[in-house]
Amino acid sequence: MNETFLQACRGEHTAYTPVWFMRQAGRYLPEYQQVRSKVSFLELCKTPELAAKVTLQPVDIFGFDAAILFSDILIPMEAMRLDLEFHEGKGPIFSRPVRSQRAVDDLVVPVPEESLPFVLETIHLLRGCLRVPLIGFAGAPFTLATYLIEGGSSKVFLHTKKMMYQEPELYHNLLTKITACTSAYLQAQARAGAQALQLFDSWGGILAPCDYEAFALPYVRSIIAELRAMTDVPIIYFINNGATLTALTTTAGADVLGFDWRLPIVEAVACSGRHAVQGNIDPLALFLPKERLEERIRTMLLDARDARGYIFNLGHGILPETPPGQVRIAVDAVHRFSGKP
Amino acid sequence: MNETFLQACRGEHTAYTPVWFMRQAGRYLPEYQQVRSKVSFLELCKTPELAAKVTLQPVDIFGFDAAILFSDILIPMEAMRLDLEFHEGKGPIFSRPVRSQRAVDDLVVPVPEESLPFVLETIHLLRGCLRVPLIGFAGAPFTLATYLIEGGSSKVFLHTKKMMYQEPELYHNLLTKITACTSAYLQAQARAGAQALQLFDSWGGILAPCDYEAFALPYVRSIIAELRAMTDVPIIYFINNGATLTALTTTAGADVLGFDWRLPIVEAVACSGRHAVQGNIDPLALFLPKERLEERIRTMLLDARDARGYIFNLGHGILPETPPGQVRIAVDAVHRFSGKP
Numbered sequence: 001m002n003e004t005f006l007q008a009c010r011g012e013h014t015a016y017t018p019v020w021f022m023r024q025a026g027r028y029l030p031e032y033q034q035v036r037s038k039v040s041f042l043e044l045c046k047t048p049e050l051a052a053k054v055t056l057q058p059v060d061i062f063g064f065d066a067a068i069l070f071s072d073i074l075i076p077m078e079a080m081r082l083d084l085e086f087h088e089g090k091g092p093i094f095s096r097p098v099r100s101q102r103a104v105d106d107l108v109v110p111v112p113e114e115s116l117p118f119v120l121e122t123i124h125l126l127r128g129c130l131r132v133p134l135i136g137f138a139g140a141p142f143t144l145a146t147y148l149i150e151g152g153s154s155k156v157f158l159h160t161k162k163m164m165y166q167e168p169e170l171y172h173n174l175l176t177k178i179t180a181c182t183s184a185y186l187q188a189q190a191r192a193g194a195q196a197l198q199l200f201d202s203w204g205g206i207l208a209p210c211d212y213e214a215f216a217l218p219y220v221r222s223i224i225a226e227l228r229a230m231t232d233v234p235i236i237y238f239i240n241n242g243a244t245l246t247a248l249t250t251t252a253g254a255d256v257l258g259f260d261w262r263l264p265i266v267e268a269v270a271c272s273g274r275h276a277v278q279g280n281i282d283p284l285a286l287f288l289p290k291e292r293l294e295e296r297i298r299t300m301l302l303d304a305r306d307a308r309g310y311i312f313n314l315g316h317g318i319l320p321e322t323p324p325g326q327v328r329i330a331v332d333a334v335h336r337f338s339g340k341p
Numbered sequence: 342m343n344e345t346f347l348q349a350c351r352g353e354h355t356a357y358t359p360v361w362f363m364r365q366a367g368r369y370l371p372e373y374q375q376v377r378s379k380v381s382f383l384e385l386c387k388t389p390e391l392a393a394k395v396t397l398q399p400v401d402i403f404g405f406d407a408a409i410l411f412s413d414i415l416i417p418m419e420a421m422r423l424d425l426e427f428h429e430g431k432g433p434i435f436s437r438p439v440r441s442q443r444a445v446d447d448l449v450v451p452v453p454e455e456s457l458p459f460v461l462e463t464i465h466l467l468r469g470c471l472r473v474p475l476i477g478f479a480g481a482p483f484t485l486a487t488y489l490i491e492g493g494s495s496k497v498f499l500h501t502k503k504m505m506y507q508e509p510e511l512y513h514n515l516l517t518k519i520t521a522c523t524s525a526y527l528q529a530q531a532r533a534g535a536q537a538l539q540l541f542d543s544w545g546g547i548l549a550p551c552d553y554e555a556f557a558l559p560y561v562r563s564i565i566a567e568l569r570a571m572t573d574v575p576i577i578y579f580i581n582n583g584a585t586l587t588a589l590t591t592t593a594g595a596d597v598l599g600f601d602w603r604l605p606i607v608e609a610v611a612c613s614g615r616h617a618v619q620g621n622i623d624p625l626a627l628f629l630p631k632e633r634l635e636e637r638i639r640t641m642l643l644d645a646r647d648a649r650g651y652i653f654n655l656g657h658g659i660l661p662e663t664p665p666g667q668v669r670i671a672v673d674a675v676h677r678f679s680g681k682p
Contacts, residue, residue, distance in 0.1 A: 262546070292506070
């Protein structure tokens with residue numbers, strides 16, 4: 001087992017800089033497309049052999065230093081008894097948005113072993129063949145709540161913020177239930193063998209810091225505190241577009257803070273104190289010509305050199321349009337420049 | 342003429358805190374809807390009597406301390422000989438995206454007096470009846486370029502960043518032409534009587550600071566420098582989601598920096614040096630119950646007290662769903678708490 005990634009998470013010395021990419025298992029890979037052409041996205045998530053197969057692809061092809069479970073943050077929301085659909089090009093749809101106490105009452109907090117066995121089975125399969133650490137994950141409660149309240153993706157999050165501002169008790173009840181589900185789900189992943197856990201807060205960055213502190217952060221803290229009580233796997237908290245929330249995210253209790261590309265990594269490192277740092281090249285920078293991409297990676301490695309631990313990653317998920325050859329250039333550059341033997 | 346807004350722009354002492362809202366003339370107002378029900382959005386922009394009428398509405402109804410010309414940042418792009426359409430609920434569409442040197446060559450830098458006379462006529466009409474200052478505006482070149490390159494709105498700005506990274510010369514040629522158009526357009530607005538000018542950089546915040554510095558900021562600087570040479574009207578530079586770009590935006594040459602809601606105003610003030618500051622309550626905070634909205638406004642006024650000059654505003658445009666009564670509460674609160682006689 002190559003433990004470089006886990007060492008970096010724990011702030012230990014590493015022989016070189018480990019690298020993985022958010023959404024590294026996905027549509028930019030022809031090998032993924034081939035599997036996906038035969039099943040729907042949800043079927044792929046729920047079929048352990050196939051989910052394990054696409055999880056392994058980028059690790060085998062590019063030599064990433066960690067694998068991340070192929071799944072979607074909304075899978076456990078479906079297990080709360082919500083109708084989840086994915087429409088091509090439109091993203092996820094919940095046909096009945098959760099906007100009333102009655103709708104909250106109808107949500108079931110699932111027992112992962114009963115309602116999400118395919119995820120745990122995927123983890124078992126992967127641990128049997130991986131030689132790099134396996135990352136499990138979940139959406140952060142606020143991010144999950146936005147999908148439930150809006151009924152899908154959103155631009156301005158009108159319904160979410162209206163509920164926060166006008167019906168804070170209802171909002172709290174919903175978030176409490178999502179938090180219970182997420183907490184149990186991550187604990188089950190750790191028990192099943194996930195060696196690190198990442199909380200994805202894709203939408204936390206739409207909140208002013210005062211609102212993030214009141215309406216999002218407490219639920220993240222609670223999940224992490226419960227995980228701490230049962231496991232010592234490293235916990236990564238990634239927040240998208242959260243530069244102004246950094247001081248708050250350092251109080252969440254995570255081991256690693258993940259950053260999007262808007263905050264220069266040198267500043268991210270300076271703000272992160274005892275945390276390891278993960279990030280944060282613009283996913284679109286993978287479209288740079290080879291020499292300029294390598295130059296940008298070299299600069300990032302230099303700028304991150306004072307981090308307690310450093311994991312190279314994109315600042316957000318890789319885009320489907322990315323040429324795989326560019327991914328190889330990037331992974332090789334991180335390894336070469338950081339002295340991988 | 343109530344000059345409070347202009348005094349704040351210049352960093353002079355004001356008797357109270359002036360307030361205006363981005364998109365204050367717009368769909369949330371029944372009075373606007375009534376005018377708009379009879380003409381298309383583009384017709385409304387191009388009919389001086391109607392554009393002037395809807396510009397005045399929010400000033401008359403709520404007592405805002407400045408008026409902003411009713412128009413759209415893409416109007417001068419149409420004058421560059423691009424087909425611009427607005428589709429209900431879909432935003433602007435350019436049916437032929439600009440992605441080649443040939444397409445750039447086909448763009449015409451318009452003479453505003455010839456191609457955009459309706460804008461200048463609207464300004465004349467408004468100056469004849471307004472008793473608060475009139476703000477003219479334009480989109481910042483990078484923001485305008487994203488619409489031209491993508492062919493409309495975008496989520497990830499793939500084509501824009503690809504052009505930046507892979508065809509920097511083409512990108513530069515396009516931006517140079519947009520900049521020439523924007524510069525002439527703002528100068529014409531100043532000559533026609535606009536008493537302040539705001540550059541809207543709605544999408545600058547999608548760039549990492551190193552890319553913003555290379556691909557967006559120079560064009561803003563150039564426009565402001567050319568304006569300085571011909572007029573002393575205050576210049577406001579608003580960048581959306583630009584918290585990590587603040588150090589760079591202070592070098593743009595503007596008098597006032599406008600901030601979105603993600604950066605606490607106390608930090609915005611601390612970073613802004615000699616600039617006046619404009620912003621930055623979350624537009625959705627207008628949905629707060631009266632007492633909590635007033636509390637938030639009171640806090641913001643306190644947090645901004647050390648600004649060289651301070652203009653209360655939203656952190657982004659007001660949403661169409663906003664109840665007008667909430668706007669009244671907010672404007673009155675700003676005035677009352679800041680001691681308007």
